[in-house]
Amino acid sequence: MRVGVATLAITISGVATLASAGANADSLNAAPAHVDETRFSSEREAVMWRQQELKDIESLMRQLRFDLVNNQDAQSAKPRLKELKERASADNLMPAFIAGTHGPGSDARPELWEEWERFGAGFHDMEQHIDTLIEAANAGEYRAAAKALSDTGRSCKSCHRQYRYD
Ligand code: HEC
Numbered sequence: 001m002r003v004g005v006a007t008l009a010i011t012i013s014g015v016a017t018l019a020s021a022g023a024n025a026d027s028l029n030a031a032p033a034h035v036d037e038t039r040f041s042s043e044r045e046a047v048m049w050r051q052q053e054l055k056d057i058e059s060l061m062r063q064l065r066f067d068l069v070n071n072q073d074a075q076s077a078k079p080r081l082k083e084l085k086e087r088a089s090a091d092n093l094m095p096a097f098i099a100g101t102h103g104p105g106s107d108a109r110p111e112l113w114e115e116w117e118r119f120g121a122g123f124h125d126m127e128q129h130i131d132t133l134i135e136a137a138n139a140g141e142y143r144a145a146a147k148a149l150s151d152t153g154r155s156c157k158s159c160h161r162q163y164r165y166d
Pocket residue numbers: 047050051052054055057058061088105106107108109112119120121122123126152153155156157159160163164
């Protein structure tokens with residue numbers, strides 16, 4: 001009997017480990033299948049949230065071009081870079097792409113759910129350029145920062161060409 005209980009305990013802890021590993025990686029390994037798996041109260045809300053978030057990211061990028069290229073002012077850029085890193089990330093954005101939330105009201109192409117890993121790779125590419133951007137800005141290397149800003153913008157456009165309707 002004791003042995004039986006111990007075996008059961010091991011089995012349960014094994015399952016728990018698997019389950020939590022799945023939950024930690026959910027934003028990267030698979031799209032949320034249903035709104036109940038997300039913090040959103042409806043699919044519509046998730047679509048509107050991600051569109052507003054992306055608009056805000058676009059205006060942050062514009063402000064950063066002004067700070068770093070026009071004004072060469074790394075000090076003003078600093079808080080905006082921090083915000084960009086948090087918001088323009090796979091972790092922040094991917095959970096809002098609930099499976100099937102394309103169609104009216106969204107410009108997302110349905111292929112992004114079929115190619116979820118590749119879609120994720122697009123965000124990771126963008127994140128790497130943002131890291132380079134932050135390093136350059138912190139070092140006051142404005143030419144390198146300008147290049148990293150352009151590279152970041154290119155990674156936005158590259159994903160849009162593949163996964164967003166014009
Ligand atoms: C890996 C893919 C991917 C990357 C990277 C990406 N986007 Fe997008 N973006 C999308 C998709 C998909 C949509 C369509 C969302 C929708 O309408 O549901 C979108 C929509 C947008 C929109 C329109 C929002 C609206 O008003 O409806 C803007 C603005 C935008 N992205 C800006 C950016 C900027 C700026 C970057 C880079 C810093 C970026 N995106 C990086 C996939 C991406």
